[in-house]
Amino acid sequence: VIPSTSTFKAAADVRYRLVDGKGVLIRQRVGEVLVLNRVGARILDLLQTGAPLRGVLETMVKEFEVGPAELERDAVAFVERLVEAGIVEEVPGR
Amino acid sequence: VLRPPPVLVTGFGQAFLHEPDLFPARRSGEPWDQEELAFELADDRYVFSGLAASDVQALRARYGPVLLAGGGPGIETLVFRADPRDFLDRDPRSPVRFDLDYSEDCVRLAGHGIVARLDWRPSLRGALWTSARGRSFVGVFENYFRVLLAHRLLEAGGALVHSAGVRDETGAYLLFGPSGAGKSTLCGQVRAAGGGLVSDDLNAVCLREGRPFLAPVPFFGDHEPDASPQPLPLRAIGRLSKSPDASLVPIEPAECLASLVACSPFVSLDPYRVDLLLSNLGSVLERVPAFELRFSRAESCWDLLRSAGGS
Numbered sequence: 001v002i003p004s005t006s007t008f009k010a011a012a013d014v015r016y017r018l019v020d021g022k023g024v025l026i027r028q029r030v031g032e033v034l035v036l037n038r039v040g041a042r043i044l045d046l047l048q049t050g051a052p053l054r055g056v057l058e059t060m061v062k063e064f065e066v067g068p069a070e071l072e073r074d075a076v077a078f079v080e081r082l083v084e085a086g087i088v089e090e091v092p093g094r
Numbered sequence: 095v096l097r098p099p100p101v102l103v104t105g106f107g108q109a110f111l112h113e114p115d116l117f118p119a120r121r122s123g124e125p126w127d128q129e130e131l132a133f134e135l136a137d138d139r140y141v142f143s144g145l146a147a148s149d150v151q152a153l154r155a156r157y158g159p160v161l162l163a164g165g166g167p168g169i170e171t172l173v174f175r176a177d178p179r180d181f182l183d184r185d186p187r188s189p190v191r192f193d194l195d196y197s198e199d200c201v202r203l204a205g206h207g208i209v210a211r212l213d214w215r216p217s218l219r220g221a222l223w224t225s226a227r228g229r230s231f232v233g234v235f236e237n238y239f240r241v242l243l244a245h246r247l248l249e250a251g252g253a254l255v256h257s258a259g260v261r262d263e264t265g266a267y268l269l270f271g272p273s274g275a276g277k278s279t280l281c282g283q284v285r286a287a288g289g290g291l292v293s294d295d296l297n298a299v300c301l302r303e304g305r306p307f308l309a310p311v312p313f314f315g316d317h318e319p320d321a322s323p324q325p326l327p328l329r330a331i332g333r334l335s336k337s338p339d340a341s342l343v344p345i346e347p348a349e350c351l352a353s354l355v356a357c358s359p360f361v362s363l364d365p366y367r368v369d370l371l372l373s374n375l376g377s378v379l380e381r382v383p384a385f386e387l388r389f390s391r392a393e394s395c396w397d398l399l400r401s402a403g404g405s
């Protein structure tokens with residue numbers, strides 16, 4: 001379980017760009033280019049600002065028509081996938 | 095998920111060199127001879143010196159009228175001798191490949207019969223050490239030149255894209271997709287329908303006063319390109335996919351950018367320059383209509399494609 005105070009940053013081999021609300025993500029270590037949908041792109045964008053996961057969820061619930069419980073479930077699962085895939089890393093000691 | 099070229103899986107040069115640690119640290123060595131040649135591509139002049147007469151002959155046979163007499167200013171590459179004993183034996187069944195190693199001021203390249211480097215201080219220039227001669231030299235040269243060109247285009251605001259470039263009387267169309275997407279088939283269709291061919295393998299996108307152009311480069315696959323030495327205005331960009339029926343389908347900018355990045359060799363894996371690739375391709379996509387071009391073998395899509403560019 002990811003603590004809500006956790007913060008994350010993109011891994012060193014990851015390059016990321018927002019294009020019309022969607023995300024273009026390059027993973028150079030494994031040679032992949034991915035496209036994130038608007039929700040995934042926004043989550044990654046907010047994580048990149050250094051906001052804790054709780055702050056990301058608070059912003060997202062204002063921007064998207066979704067209930068807090070559903071948002072938390074889906075967003076946390078997405079962040080866990082980003083961590084598992086090595087796309088983002090938890091910033092220690094914050 | 096789209097895959098750029100394979101990522102380095104062993105240490106740099108270990109698959110090709112007996113002593114990878116002895117990779118040349120600077121642009122020096124013994125030239126093959128004193129011959130020089132030049133290419134003018136995408137508004138730049140590329141000058142190669144230190145060549146042997148046999149190299150010049152082999153390059154002229156390969157590239158023909160694109161080649162110019164050497165000398166003068168330009169992006170300079172020095173060609174040096176390498177001892178064939180420095181290289182590991184190559185399994186002739188293995189595909190041609192090479193390693194690239196990126197740093198802030200330099201890109202290093204190692205392969206069978208070749209080591210090379212690009213240096214950015216004070217400005218971009220290269221050096222190529224090879225033991226290859228004759229036709230093998232042409233292969234080595236082309237591998238090096240593609241890497242140099244990809245990086246120079248990036249620096250100039252453009253990009254080198256694995257793609258088919260075709261043209262009509264108004265300009266050029268860039269059609270890209272992964273291996274097997276049908277670039278070669280499409281080039282055959284366009285030619286049969288009266289269109290022109292820029293290249294069926296690699297094309298240079300460059301900007302002139304903020305306007306995108308498609309510039310011919312002397313690299314091609316199955317179809318020899320038409321003689322078209324001048325850059326052409328880029329009319330439209332299409333991601334290729336096969337379909338029973340030909341159609342033009344809108345494509346989201348992010349999808350198109352991601353696909354273009356995956357078709358941009360060498361620089362998409364360069365951590366020091368990939369941001370520039372994203373910027374350059376993003377700028378092009380802001381200025382040129384982009385579509386997914388669904389095409390079939392049975393039906394020519396040339397008129398459809400031209401309509402995408404407003405022709």
